[in-house]
Amino acid sequence: MIALAVLALLLAAGAFSLRAVGTALAETRSPVLVLPVASGRVPEQHALSRYHVRWYAASVVFLAFDVEMLFMYPWAVVVADLGTGAVVEMFVFLAILLAAVAWARREGAFRWA
């Protein structure tokens, strides 16, 4: 706990001094407000918009698969003592999940929509 606090303090001091050196060397304090880069043109609209994510299906598959990790870590700690029963149970769980991933691949979930 104390090590974390000291690290945070050290990092904050480092960041602050870096900014100070930057301000001193560049002889200016405030950043200059410019247009986002668009090959010399004025952007026609704000870039921040409803960005069409082409991989949304993959994110759903990831969220479901990721829950398995919740059980994987505690299982890893005890699998040596519990023997083959635990191994079979976990890898049956993983096998059907990988089958679902194969199905999702054929549906085109990992392709750009």
Add this chain to the structure above:
Amino acid sequence: MTVETVLLVASALLSIGLYGALSQQVVVMVMMGLELMIAGVLLALGGLWWFLSPDPSGQVLLLVVLAAMTVEMATGFAIATLLHRRTGTDMTDMAAELHE
């Protein structure tokens, strides 16, 4: 840090989540409210586990709550995408008429 204070904080989180879930119009924001409520439940369960009966089965229940939250999010996103594709918008009141 006593069981009362932990449950107080948990109920605060839960009520903020309830406010969000009830007041927001967009499906995704309602999900944010739901998640905040589940966070409150998670904190309450953690507190009860630590202060009352710290046996492993309580921890398993917490894992199940986390799994349930992730499943809720995944299906929520899928439904939000479906709604958006069907009706071009995802306002909760307009989502009521799925048939048209």
Add this chain to the structure above:
Amino acid sequence: MTDPLADQLARLPAAALGAVLALGLVLVLAWTASVSRGVAAGRAVPASMAHAPAEAARLLRQGRRTTLSADRLLWRVGGWGLFPVAVLLIALVPVGETALLPGSLGVVWANALDVVVWALVWLLGWGANSVAGLVGGYRFLALALGYELPLMFALVAPAIAASSLDLAVVADAQSSLWYAVWMPVAFVAYLVGVLGFAVSGPLAAPVGSEVSDGALAELSGPDLLVVRAGRHALMGAGAAIAVPLFLGGGSGPWLPDAVWVVLKALLLTGALAWAAGRLPTLRTHQLMEPLWTILLPLVVLQDLVVAVLVVSGS
């Protein structure tokens, strides 16, 4: 956790020394990564060594910039957060007998810190309100979905073999044979994960130069310096975490444990950065499927093999 305040304060000097050493180690590893990146790009070694200080001076002298209607808070958090994540990762590594941040769940904390990079790089791309930044940020999340699960299974493999999630215990359990030797697929998947969260090598599309450096497009001066140093530091930190997990921690002839850990971390960082410099950057929409349908099943298979070996008591 419940020891009184006095005991915490007693450990202040040791913690302070450890923190300074951790910061120094991260800076040395980041510098090694930038030197071997320069050598891979074809520059001579002395020129590559001088590149980092010269570039730091150039960027420190450069003014800072912000774009129209940018989300400056999130943008700066994304940029300045990368280096601290690398320092926290290094603090988990047991150098000598204990780590700066010891814990029975070092492996899971390493995974949690890798995931924080997801948020940081997307925010870096999102904050600048520029098309190049957005394209870079969203490319990173697509790749992150691909490399994260193999990385998690690669982290679990040593934990299965050592029956513990504590990095020190995992390191000590490898005195007979290093895990990198009998878990090669897990080691490769882990290194792919390191290339992933350090945004370099085949997974460098989010900062690809065909979208004018993607998520870094609108950065200048100290903000760009911190992000570039952060990327190199993450490469070094990822390599340092691989030492207790796969390369036997401090074990080695002649030299003391601590020196071995630092030496292995330096060598692995150099090799990884050189490979990242030489391998071509693959396109995101070409990379998603192989990560999910080739690398993931292979790593799960590796975990099965490890579990069977552990259970059969070999």
Add this chain to the structure above:
Amino acid sequence: MRGRVVTLATARPRVYVVEAPGGRYVRAETHRELDRRGWQPAPSPASADALLIAGTLPDPLRAAADVLWSQLPGPRARAEPTAVSSVPSTLDGLRACLRDRAGQLADRRGRELDEATRWVRSDSARHDETDHDDMDHDDMEMAPGGLVLAQGAPDRDGLEMDALRHPLGPLLDRWPGGLELVTTLHGDVVVEAEVTWWEPPHPTAPPQTGRADDLAGGWDAAATVLSLLGDERQARLARSVAPSSPEVGDRVLRRLDRLTRRGALPRTAGEVLHTALADSVPALISDDELVELVSGRDLGDVRLLVAAHAPLLQGVVDASGSLDD
């Protein structure tokens, strides 16, 4: 102390090299000169020290060059070499200007902190005469910061999302001079594109003529594609290819084939580079074929494809008149 830091900082300045219409040869020579000095070109004006526009700018593009100039951050220098022979001296001049502390202080003091709003206001004023001017540009609600919000558009995937109009060119690094490709983006996929060519003030006479020049164009395109892929080492190699050293050319050709096989380079880009470098002279590409080639593609792929097809584009050929043998 400060002097030493400034010399260290300006040891290898990062120059943002942009090709003006018809400035292909000057730009190619600039890149070769940067290789000789070991100066890495800047990937975007955001982190560049100097702006170098190779060739003579036609008047309509002067405003674009000034916008680019306003986007450079701290100590900055600007140059517009028009002759191949003047490139080395121009680069020396840039470095001297970056080291001139008094000049940089004056530049910073003379520069207002808000460089964005004056461009947005002048741009929207220009829009007013052309568009219907009942749209009130200045109210905060519809156009925060002066730019309008992106509007939704139907998409091949059935999700109605915002479409962005993003220009590639006219002044972009590693991009054919004079080409402005305004792309309509849904996410990172280019759905439509409009091509406009900006003519050079006067057609530039190519230093070499006939076959040698055509091959040089091919190698220049290969070097640009390799640089866009982030492979600076091979790009330098491709730029150093001379008719006298065929084996260097073979190494670059093999690298390009490997990149195409591994999927790092779009297949069509790899094929056209191979034909341009190997033997036959591939057919020219009209503007419509370019739009067809580019639509439905990822934004990054678009830049790779345009760089690979650069010597064959109709506009480039007219501008530099290189292939008229």
Add this chain to the structure above:
Amino acid sequence: MTDSSLVVDLAFWGCAVVAVVFGALVFVVDSMARATYALAVSFVATGGALLLMQQSYLGVIVVLMMVMEMAVMAVYMVMFMGMNPALMPMSMVHSHRTALGASLVTFVVLGSGAVLVPWPERRGAPSPDVTEALGRAIMESHMLVMMAVGPVMVATIVVGVALSTARTRYDRLGDDLDQTPTDPPLRGETQRGGRRRDR
């Protein structure tokens, strides 16, 4: 009961205040990205509070899972928010008054319940290694949980992909699933099928 020292109390109240404040910020702040990452910070604080209650595994897993989920959620928030996600004031609230009333009532009821109920003393002590005990529990006494979560996850994948995607396998591979798919679909080509490999 528990000898929670000053440090733990301070840390707990720090986490609690951060969790509640950032939780409230989620519905106050106007940019979608800021709302999502405020929720992420609130979850990290909740994870911190769990850590303080000796549940080290649960704490770090909450941080790990929630940062990933918030990163993905930010993308969906931006996609499905009506107007511009970052620059428009988010006034998408209806029946504000009733919602506020309901939440205040809930808070009062639950809060008073939390404070007034005479909570019993703790029975039993936490095992030395909570994670190992948890692992043993899900493998032996609570194996049912593992058996149930697996199929639920598969169902989630199938439901998620089936609902959200527009092009199914028949669109990509043709009616009898034998053609090579063109991904993404060529311009001007209908949603159905495709002949050549990726260009």
